[in-house]
């Protein structure tokens with residue numbers, strides 16, 4: 001049974017309603033259907049696309065206008081218009097920014113309660129230091145900066161380095177739990193390549209990991225490995241099956257951060273494929289290739305380095321525009337959060 005005729009504010013005596021408000025109270029029933037709509041969420045998130053060709057010149061200009069010392073992090077935030085441009089939300093739970101660092105610049109050491117990752121878009125010579133380990137940033141690499149771990153960025157190459165930041169900031173800020181601590185530069189106490197050497201091969205772990213788990217063992221996922229793994233997976237996947245790899249914690253096999261999930265998708269030449277319709281929201285970033293995305297009633301053409309917001313409960317079809325080259329996508333979602341909350345659903 002569904003109630004369709006709930007009482008409104010206008011049904012109530014004005015003085016009664018004003019007294020409720022004066023006492024910091026409200027009647028639920030006029031607003032009940034807004035917060036508990038039937039069947040599926042009332043989504044404010046729009047399926048928007050941010051084209052790299054539009055954002056890149058503005059980001060490079062920020063490099064001229066604002067010295068790094070005046071920015072701490074030189075970032076243009078991708079804001080979903082459906083969620084209010086001031087709120088720094090690509091989807092309701094996911095923050096996305098494009099960060100620029102120029103040669104010789106450093107983004108100082110800090111740690112914070114939100115979880116963050118970097119996904120490298122262009123440039124060579126960038127690095128992030130996490131937990132005393134210097135992590136090289138090559139195009140397409142995923143670098144984790146888990147909640148509460150110190151991290152700082154630098155650039156030893158030439159030309160601009162740009163990466164995509166994904167954070168659970170809207171969630172952590174929304175529960176009044178977002179804060180940051182600044183620190184002096186970290187002492188690097190590990191050899192470059194340590195965590196990928198120890199944990200970077202699926203199915204193999206340092207023997208000691210059987211008895212002693214590390215909280216966040218693998219902090220860098222090189223794109224060259226992900227791309228090769230996708231191609232291998234594609235070879236054994238029948239046509240019509242989505243070629244998608246999850247980035248996981250190699251010790252547990254579970255998602256690598258508490259709230260945000262990461263995956264990579266390969267669209268085979270000419271492939272058109274539906275994503276499972278599910279409760280989670282996501283952001284898709286184009287690593288390589290071009291194509292189109294149908295998201296509910298919207299359609300967007302995409303090309304390399306574009307970024308697309310996908311609302312919760314959205315029907316998504318992706319297609320590769322090339323008949324002879326694969327396309328590669330990186331996806332951030334809030335599925336780990338949904339799973340922890342017990343609200344994760346796949347509808348087909």
Ligand code: GTQ
Pocket residue numbers: 073075097099107112116151165167
């Ligand atoms: O690089 O640590 O886009 O702390 C927003 C907040 C990047 C970072 C962002 C941050 C960072």
